[in-house]
Amino acid sequence: MAFLSEVSLQKERFSLLLLEPGEIYFEDFSVFFYPSDLPEEEAIRRRTRGRLKVCSKSIVFDPQDVSQPVVKFPLRECIQIDKWTGPLLSRLGNRGDVIVIQCKQKIEMKANNIIGSYEFKKETTKHLFSLNYVTPDDVLQMMCQLHRASTLPLADEAGMIAAIVYSCYNRTKFNTSWLETLYEQIVMETVGDHITPLVVNPGRIMLTSSRLYFQPFNNVESVPVIKIKLSDIKRLTKRRFLLREVGLEIFCTEGSFKSDMFLAFSKPEDRNKLYKNILAQEGVSLKESAQENMTLLWQNGVISNFDYLLYLNSQADRSFNDLTQYPVFPWVIADYISEELDLTNPETFRDLSKPIGALNPQRLERFKERKVDMPEPKFLYGSHYSTPGYVLYYLLRVAPEYALCLQNGRFDQPDRLFKSVAETWSNVLSLPSDVKELIPEFYQPEMADFLINRSGLNLGVQQDGSKVNRVELPPWADDEVDFCRKCRKALESDHVSNHLHHWIDLIFGYKQRGPEADEADNVFYYLTYEGAVDLDSIKDPNEQASVKVQIMEFGQTPKQLFTKPHPSRFSPAVPVSRHSNNSSPVPVPQPVEEESANERLRSDSDAFTDTHTDTQDLEEDTASAIQRKGSLLSHQWDRMDQLQPACQHKLHKDTVKDVQVSDDGKTVFSVSQDTSLKLYSLEDQRQRRSISISSMPLSSLSAMPDGKTVLVGSWDDSLYLYSIEYGRIVDKLMAHDDAVSALHLQGEVLVTASWDSTVKVWTVEDLCGQSNGTVRLNSVQMTAEFDHETGVSCLDVNGDNSLVLSGTKDGAVYIWDVGSQSVLRSSMSHTGMVHDVKFSPDGKMILSAGEDRFMRVVDVGTGTEVFAKETEHEIRCVCWRENTVLAGSSSGELLVWDMVKAQLTATIPGHDDAISCIQATSDGHTVVTGGTDKKVIVWKVR
Structure with missing residues (x-):
């Protein structure tokens, strides 16, 4: 309902909403109107001053x-x-400035300035x-041309009007006197339409070095020229309009989903x-927004x-400026008859895994029976869940002029109007x-006026004799604000939070089209559906007009955003709604514990209110929720932005490839391309061991829990076991056919990766056991081998050793099931080598960083990317602990x-060149890094 703010800006009663949808308003003239049914002298005495407006159809x-x-006058x-x-x-008659309009029908609107x-x-x-400042010759030519066009068949009429429009607009140039300064350089000028709900207003678009201008071809806008400073633009979004990629929305308010201007063009090339x-332009500095990672x-x-x-609506081309693509929200409450609303009872809620049309099994069966005898393309539902008519069905009381425009100047029959929430819910079933479905206003208490007839509209009398006035609310709602507040509370409830991803799959996701949509x-x-028809390819004007009308009437399915199942919500939450005038945070209850990542893989399966007691209750709930969250996040890992180097040493002669801190935090182990393994004592601040393990560079290491033995991977295809106690290599295993690139030892499972395109899983039950004072690799048994297309550059293992994560030299990331x-x-997540991969601590997400400077996070259960960030420099290594x-x-x-x-919370200088490896103790007290500058740095929290 954000577009309604524009109504209050109108200075005149006249607006484009009084015309037919799509009708063009050209110009107007100052006139006196003389009543036709009076004697001339009386007509002159009772003349009325006003404006005569020339439009394409009236x-x-x-x-x-x-x-x-x-x-x-049509x-x-x-x-x-x-x-x-x-x-x-x-x-x-003698004055020569009078024109006559004789008409078989006239339409009177807004008498006494009352909307009806x-x-x-x-x-x-x-x-x-009588014309005040011009002569009849100045106005009659266009009027008569348009009148002649109205007598032609529809296709010919449209063609003639288009020719008149083209001629008129070509004669209209951008008035450069409206430029803000003399120093602006004109970059380009074009023609486009300013889109507001149900209104398409054409004009000239001028882009200069510092501003964007829109000059309408008429005087209906609130200002002669709309100006936007380029430096104020926060976001530019390409949009569809009437299923064509010709729209551009401009946002100047950070985080807003209501744009400052929606423009549409005749063809995609002009938009682009x-x-x-x-x-x-130099003045444009688009704000990086967390919205690109909103799923995470x-x-x-x-x-x-x-x-x-x-956010999803905006990404899917839904806009508050376009009623054909107005944001769509779900019905979430199914109980509109109880005295109290019980949000702890699952029966209170609608099944979000099914579309509205499938909630009633009997009705669904009738839809399916009808579908059987249909010609292709078959469908279940002839109507849509979001159309301009449905949006205005809900918003009639606050947007009556829009409803009258859409419905040819008449309100719908009283019995068909939105008059009861319970009745409407019963009807959709x-x-x-x-x-x-619903619209956002149902979940915004500050917008509750859409349920109230504050303007006193005469909406008629129903067949039972009752007058249509306010919307009848469920018994559990005290008033309209309370109704929307409780709807919002239901939307943010545990139950909806845990099931909302199913509805997202239907509306924006993989169940939107194709076999999955049919099955659902x-x-x-x-x-x-997007792409169903190409309007530009339809040459017949009648057919094209017909298709446009159908698009308007049938609604538009949102752009498909996800082709894989949408991940579910799983974390505690204390969100703050950023898109309202009320800054009070909206507490969201913690969802129930999710199933394990492995189980999900195998199945593949706020409130806004007034300033009274409701706000106080919300603030108290929020304060306690924040306090609980604070106690949970008081861990050392929340202070990593305060890391600083505690000590640093150039221990090696070449790039440090891997580092590890002992469990007691007293010793740092490192291996390098210089073929050496180093042991550095943090207590004594000195190097305790330095040994050349192999004749070739070393890639990886893992120190045994007892701190007496170190396992090392080498480019000579082998694993080496080095005993700290005895100061020598005690065993060697030829593990691969090419360089060992990474290894991971966890419990009794060892996983190794190689440039030979394989990852191998080994059991190491006795690796730490001692026999006659020695430790051997002869007990290591390979239990699994995973083949890749190219060499493997990195790996990780989840907490229970059931899943292995690997990244390759060609940018692919794989998740392997060990069982x-x-x-x-598997997915081609990067362009170029994958530098590092990691499971999240709970195993529900994976992170990868690549040569393409992207860091990506993917939901393990669904394979959906929930975070993608292009960084200024390559990320070579990562360590994920807690959050x-x-x-x-x-x-x-x-x-x-x-x-x-x-969010990136800190950038801390450290190495003189790339950081090649990183590791930390589980308690977060010590972090150690190695780099191509041959240094090892130990970091501590200030």
Whole structure:
């Protein structure tokens, strides 16, 4: 309902909403109107001053006296439009400035400035207008041309109007006197449409070196020229409009989902050219937004369900400026009859895994029976869940002019209006053509006026004799604000948080189309889907107009955002709604514990309120929730942004490839391309051991829990076992056919990776056991081998050794199931080598960093990417503990990421060149890094 703010800005009664949808308003003239049914002298005495507006399908008279109605003369109903001379002795006729409009029907609107159904008067009448500042010759040419066009068949009429429009707009140049400064350089000029709900207003678009201008071809906008400073632009978003990629939305308010301007163009090339040119200007500095990682933020509970749904709508081309693609929200409550709303009872909620049309099994069966006999393309639902008509069905009381525009000047029959929430819910469950979802206003208490008839609209009387006024609320709602507040509370509840991803799959995800949509009973009429029709390829104007009308009437399915199952929500949450005038945070209860990542792999399966006691309750709930979260996050890992180097030493002669801190935090182990293994005592601040393990570079190491033995991987294809106690290599194993690139020892499982394109899993039950004072590799047994297309560069293992994660030289990331010895997921996540991969501490997500400078996080259960960030420098290595990721950059800096908020919280200088490896103690007290500068740095929290 954000677009309603524009209504209050109107200075005149006239607006484009009084015209037919798509009708063009050209220009207007100052006139006097003379009543036609009075003697001339009396008509002159009672004349009315106003503006005569020339439009493509009508002529409209807007009187200054608001007690008089706005009168529209449809051109198709006009008999005569001409210069009027009158009788010989007529005072009016002799002036030569009067035109006459004779019409079989006129439409009167907004008498006494009251919004209501239009009055259609079907009688032949003659109307005289004297022009104040121009002559009839100045206005009649266009009027008569448009009148002639109205007598033609629809296709020819559209063609003739298009020619008139083209000629008129070509004669209109951008008025450069509106430029803000003399120093602006004009970059480009083009023609486009300013899109607001149900209104398409054409004009000239001018881009300069410092501003974007829109100059409408008429004077209907609140200002002559709309100006946007390029430095104010925070976000540019390409949009669809009428299923064509020709829209561009401009946002100047950070984090807002209501844009400052929506423009549409005749063809995609024009849109793309403006988009590219805006980005090329020096004054443009688009804000990096956390919205690109909103899925991760939502999973972690940083943002509310409401804000996440707004985000998904925006990403899927839903806009508050376009009623054909208005944001869609789900029904979540199924109980509208109880005295109290019980949000702890699952029966209170709608099944979010099913579309509205499938909630009633009996009705669904009838849909399926009808589908069987249909020609292709078949569908279940002939109506959609979101159309302009449905949006205005809900918003009638606050947007009556929009409803009148859409419904040819009349309100719908009283019995069909939105008058009861319970009745509407019953209808969407039972009626054969009603499957509509909700709009955001149901979850915004500050927007509750849409349920109240504050304007006193005359909406008629129902068949039972009752007058339609306010919307009847469920018994559990005290008033309209309370109703929306409780709807919001339900939306943010445990139950909805744990099931919302199923609804997202239906509306924005993999169940939106294809076999999955068919299986989920989620198939709509084909014209509602993106790519179903190419309007530009339709040459017949009648057919093209018909398709556009169908798109308007049938609704538009959102752009598909996900082709894999959407991940579920799993973290405690204290989100703050960032998109309202109320800054109070909205507490979200903690969801129930999710199933393990491995089980999910195998199955593949706020409140806003007034300033009274409700706000106080919310603030108290929020304060306690924040306190609970604070106690949970008081761990050392929340202070990683305070890391600083405690000591550093150039221990090696070449790049340090791997480092490890002993469990007691007293010893640092490191291996290097210089073939040496080093042991450094943090207590004594001195090197205790230095041994050349192999004749070739070393890649990886793992110190045994007892601190007496170190396992080392080498480029000579082998694993080496080095005894600290005896100071020598005690055993060697030829593990691969090429260099060992990484190893991971966890419990009794050893996993190794190699440039030979394999990852091997070994059992090492007796590796730490001693026999006659020695430790051997002869007990190591290979239990699994995973083949890749190219060499493996990095690996990780989840907490219970059931899954292995690997990254390759060509950018692929694999998840392997150790039990079944098969690949569970694989994707080309990067361009170039994968530098490092890591499981999250709970095993539910994986992180990868590559040569392409991208860091990506993927949900393990669904394979959906929930975070993607292009960094300034390559990330060479990562360490993930708790909610914190430490990343070593090719710049030598240590990056600290908060993975709950998906934010970079610190960039700490350290190495002189790239950080090549990183490791930390589990308690977070010690972090150690190695780099290509041959240094090992030990970090401590200040």
